[in-house]
Amino acid sequence: MVIESKLMKSVVFIGRGLAEYIDMFSLDPMELEGSRILDCAAGVSSFRSEMDEMGFSVTAVDPLYSRTPDEIKKLACESFRSHTMNHRDFLRDFRVDGIPVEDYRRMVFRRFLDDYKRNPSEYIAGELPFLPFDDGEFDLVVSANFLFLYEDLLDYSFHVESVREMLRIGKEVRIFPVYNIHRRKRSLHLKPLMDEFNDYDIEVRKVKYHEEAGCNEMLIIK
Numbered sequence: 001m002v003i004e005s006k007l008m009k010s011v012v013f014i015g016r017g018l019a020e021y022i023d024m025f026s027l028d029p030m031e032l033e034g035s036r037i038l039d040c041a042a043g044v045s046s047f048r049s050e051m052d053e054m055g056f057s058v059t060a061v062d063p064l065y066s067r068t069p070d071e072i073k074k075l076a077c078e079s080f081r082s083h084t085m086n087h088r089d090f091l092r093d094f095r096v097d098g099i100p101v102e103d104y105r106r107m108v109f110r111r112f113l114d115d116y117k118r119n120p121s122e123y124i125a126g127e128l129p130f131l132p133f134d135d136g137e138f139d140l141v142v143s144a145n146f147l148f149l150y151e152d153l154l155d156y157s158f159h160v161e162s163v164r165e166m167l168r169i170g171k172e173v174r175i176f177p178v179y180n181i182h183r184r185k186r187s188l189h190l191k192p193l194m195d196e197f198n199d200y201d202i203e204v205r206k207v208k209y210h211e212e213a214g215c216n217e218m219l220i221i222k
Contacts, residue, residue: 013064014044015043015044015046015109015112016108017050017104017108018047018050024176025144032056035056035057035140036137037059038058038142039058039061040141040166041062041143044072044076044108046111047142048115048122050111058122059122060122061133062126064125066125072113072116073113076109128161128162128166129158129162129164131165131169134169139170139171140173140174141172141173145177148180148187148190149177149187156193160193160196163175163221174220176209178190178217178219184215197221200221201220201221202222203220204217204219205217205218205220
């Protein structure tokens with residue numbers, strides 16, 4: 001598995017909440033009514049839980065979900081400590097929904113973990129580029145902080161196969177961000193990938209969210 005082999009030491013298991021998803025993906029909950037939504041490579045985010053409370057149908061998929069709640073808690077806590085230590089200056093004044101970001105991240109993780117225990121059938125163990133879903137099963141697939149971000153570890157063919165797989169199961173795909181985490185520039189994979197899928201309706205759109213300076217664009221394919 002990709003996560004287990006190549007990325008486990010590199011991926012940051014920091015969860016994002018509904019407020020951040022709305023900004024990352026330019027989501028309008030009113031327009032999503034009745035939609036079937038997949039959060040792909042969802043990690044420890046609380047998006048599924050918060051949307052479920054509002055009456056929306058959201059499934060989360062991630063290889064992480066083959067683990068027990070205690071195993072996930074241990075892994076996420078270690079990742080959180082490391083991330084906080086390495087970004088202390090940046091995070092000091094950063095707030096989400098008016099809440100200091102470190103407190104917000106803890107709240108998001110608690111919501112995720114509670115929901116993971118209560119609704120295990122909504123958290124599917126699966127990994128790009130092969131997902132355990134039927135063709136056209138979802139209206140919208142969102143994928144945050146995975147593709148493009150780790151382009152140094154995930155080659156171009158992986159990105160193409162992953163996008164093709166998400167398009168197989170979803171009518172529309174939104175990916176955030178389109179930046180390489182180390183170079184702080186658009187991923188080298190972005191332009192050729194857009195050319196690869198030029199027979200789709202495809203665009204890069206600016207969004208409100210930009211936790212990392214300049215990372216304020218998402219890719220939409222439908």
